[in-house]
Amino acid sequence: MGKRLRLFLRRAAAMPLEPLVCADTTTRVSSVLNRDGKQFGKKHMFDTSEETCWNSDQGTHQWVTLDFPRPVKVSQLHIQFQGGFSSRLCTLEGCRAGEELVKISELYPQDNNAMQISFATCGLGGWWGLHTFQVEETVLEKLKITFENSTDFFGRIVVYHLGVLGERL
Numbered sequence: 001m002g003k004r005l006r007l008f009l010r011r012a013a014a015m016p017l018e019p020l021v022c023a024d025t026t027t028r029v030s031s032v033l034n035r036d037g038k039q040f041g042k043k044h045m046f047d048t049s050e051e052t053c054w055n056s057d058q059g060t061h062q063w064v065t066l067d068f069p070r071p072v073k074v075s076q077l078h079i080q081f082q083g084g085f086s087s088r089l090c091t092l093e094g095c096r097a098g099e100e101l102v103k104i105s106e107l108y109p110q111d112n113n114a115m116q117i118s119f120a121t122c123g124l125g126g127w128w129g130l131h132t133f134q135v136e137e138t139v140l141e142k143l144k145i146t147f148e149n150s151t152d153f154f155g156r157i158v159v160y161h162l163g164v165l166g167e168r169l
Contacts, residue, residue, distance in 0.1 A: 017075055017165040021046055024069040031057035033156070045162040053082065054162075056147075058154035062087075063146045064162065071096065071169040073139050077118040078163035079109065085158035086111045087147035094140035104138050111151045115161065139169065 021027075033040045033055040042064070044052035056062040074094070081087070086109055093101040109116050143164065147157045 016167070018167065020068060020072045020074065020164045020166050020168065021066060021162075022069070026067040028065045028067075029054060029056065030062045030064075031059060033057050045159050048161070050160065053158050053160045055085075056155075056157040058152075058156050060150075060155050061146055061148055062150065062155065062157045063144060064159075065145075066143045066164065068141050068143075071139055071141050072164075073137060073167040073169060074143065074164055075137050075167070076163075076165040077107075077145075078115060078161060078165070079159060080113065080115045080161040081109065081111070082158035082160060083112045085150070085152045085156050087157060088149035088151060089147075091146045091148055093144040093146070094138050095142050096139070097141045101142065101144055104140075105136050113160075137166075 027042050027046075029042045032042070034057070037043075040053065040055035042054050045054045045064070054064075077092070079090075088108065088111070090107040090109060092104040092107065094104050095101045105118075107118060145162075150157055
């Protein structure tokens with residue numbers, strides 16, 4: 001086992017992370033392809049099925065917002081796009097209840113079908129073939145992810161999986 005992977009596993013074991021998106025989390029998206037929420041709706045980002053996805057309609061600056069029922073500490077973001085329908089730049093913004101959104105981080109995902117993971121800790125690089133990027137660990141109640149530069153000519157975004165991990169406070 002490589003040194004970087006051992007370091008990652010040691011850090012991961014020290015951080016008891018749990019999925020933060022739950023039934024009480026309010027989710028909103030910028031658009032849904034053909035307004036067909038049954039086939040392409042936001043719920044498909046969280047259903048763990050490899051067969052379903054959220055598919056935005058065309059347009060620039062697609063986004064997803066998550067309103068958590070109570071404060072959370074976000075430590076990781078997992079996202080899986082469909083290659084050809086990903087974002088070159090994702091901006092993460094967050095805030096506590098009653099506050100204005102503030103920029104947390106900018107992420108530069110790859111245009112492929114692989115799971116891409118952000119870590120609150122740095123120095124891991126791309127381990128085990130996954131694309132990783134750093135995100136600042138943040139306490140918030142609302143998270144907004146803006147997909148600012150789609151790889152699709154029409155600006156569509158396709159997300160098969162979106163996971164937000166951390167700690168409920």
